[in-house]
Amino acid sequence: MRVSGAKNSVLKLMAASLLTPDECIISNVPNITDVQIMMQVLRTLGAEVEWEADHLRIRPGDLKSRKAPYHLVRRMRASIAVLGPLLARYGEAMVAIPGGCNIGSRKIDMHLKGLVELGAEITSEHGYVTARGSNLKGAHIILDFPSVGATENLMMAAVKADGNTTIENAAREPEIQDLAAFLGSMGAGISGAGSPIVEIEGNADLHGTSHASVGDRIEAGTIAIAAAVTSGDVEITGINPSHLGLPLEKLREIGVEVEENRDGMHIKGNGDYRSVDLATLPFPGFPTDLQPQIMVLLSLAPGAGIVTENVFESRFMFVDELNRMGCDITIEGHHAVVKGDGPLSGAEVCATDLRAGAALVLAGLAAQGQTDLLDIHHIDRGYEKFEEKLSGLGADIRRAAVDEGEEF
Numbered sequence: 001m002r003v004s005g006a007k008n009s010v011l012k013l014m015a016a017s018l019l020t021p022d023e024c025i026i027s028n029v030p031n032i033t034d035v036q037i038m039m040q041v042l043r044t045l046g047a048e049v050e051w052e053a054d055h056l057r058i059r060p061g062d063l064k065s066r067k068a069p070y071h072l073v074r075r076m077r078a079s080i081a082v083l084g085p086l087l088a089r090y091g092e093a094m095v096a097i098p099g100g101c102n103i104g105s106r107k108i109d110m111h112l113k114g115l116v117e118l119g120a121e122i123t124s125e126h127g128y129v130t131a132r133g134s135n136l137k138g139a140h141i142i143l144d145f146p147s148v149g150a151t152e153n154l155m156m157a158a159v160k161a162d163g164n165t166t167i168e169n170a171a172r173e174p175e176i177q178d179l180a181a182f183l184g185s186m187g188a189g190i191s192g193a194g195s196p197i198v199e200i201e202g203n204a205d206l207h208g209t210s211h212a213s214v215g216d217r218i219e220a221g222t223i224a225i226a227a228a229v230t231s232g233d234v235e236i237t238g239i240n241p242s243h244l245g246l247p248l249e250k251l252r253e254i255g256v257e258v259e260e261n262r263d264g265m266h267i268k269g270n271g272d273y274r275s276v277d278l279a280t281l282p283f284p285g286f287p288t289d290l291q292p293q294i295m296v297l298l299s300l301a302p303g304a305g306i307v308t309e310n311v312f313e314s315r316f317m318f319v320d321e322l323n324r325m326g327c328d329i330t331i332e333g334h335h336a337v338v339k340g341d342g343p344l345s346g347a348e349v350c351a352t353d354l355r356a357g358a359a360l361v362l363a364g365l366a367a368q369g370q371t372d373l374l375d376i377h378h379i380d381r382g383y384e385k386f387e388e389k390l391s392g393l394g395a396d397i398r399r400a401a402v403d404e405g406e407e408f
């Protein structure tokens, strides 16, 4: 199966298109809820945004508003990505402070600290953060933590600053490289993306562009783990396997057959697995967005594996739901001890966030009996046609209307 374009790149490319009045075309865009919300954010700012086949056509023109409203930001916290571009282009931006979510507080202090170092004035009141500064100056910024969102916001704010900017301890995710490529195709001068030190030339005169998003490495990893937990045999295309280096290595350590090729990878599960330990870390470490999914696989591997979550402070909420399906996972602070004494049994369970929802689907595919998964709107935020793709691979999965009579 072919993966869709990367949610965690496309949302930022859409925000970056605000840096120019010209038309930008973004292709390989997944039709998911988060993209639809970001389209609404851009329209609220005054941009024209249209779907055309599998690509987006965005014409910002001269935006009528610089304010991203709460009712949209609360539904999709990545809306904060418009802060940097609006500040860079108009010298002001107002974005509702994104709330936390089910995996953590999701602070934006590093975004704001970096904008202040670029010369912006930040105020926060009535639930909104306002950034002002029409004469941003290039700066040497060192991030406390390689934050994906902060790196992206600061890259977009810096392209029009007076003078060059260096971001040290920058995030290295493939989506950062995709954003740098997008900005470069608009006329920006960016080097070092994908390394811990990103250099951004200031005073860029940016124009429209056409760009295809990278494939979604987290969707690819999710499908690879689905193949492993069902002892399946799956060809995954549309993804650069180097974007999943460590996850594929861990699958091999567990006993899954993994063959990489130019456009993706071939995954063959056999059910004869062994447990491993892993820790989530910023790229190229093991991605936190595959942590719930790999826990399902470790629940089928004899022995005990320790999974350490280093990126988000509360990304184990879903474990209680997995344990209701027969998993044996014990949480100790940032560590989860996963005992692999399957088999799993189907149950009624609830998705608590996007990746936990995907993990519960994988558990349902591996379990004996039927699983009814509720609150699947979480999954629709980031997986395009998830049940169609899985049933195309042989899974017995369908979207069911919730029986109105039942209490949920």
Ligand code: EPZ
Binding pocket: 007, 008, 009, 011, 078, 104, 105, 106, 107, 108, 109, 110, 111, 112, 145, 146, 147, 148, 149, 150, 171, 288, 289, 311, 312, 313, 354, 355, 382
């Ligand atoms: C991006 O979130 C992704 N979202 C997340 O994917 C992903 O899990 C995360 O990067 C890490 O890879 C999008 O790209 C839309 P961070 P982001 O800034 O940018 C703390 C998914 O399922 N932090 O690298 O918010 C933060 O609270 C989602 O697709 C601060 O304290 O991630 C977190 O604990 C989930 N202050 C850690 O750093 C800040 O100013 C990593 O956050 C910024 C972040």
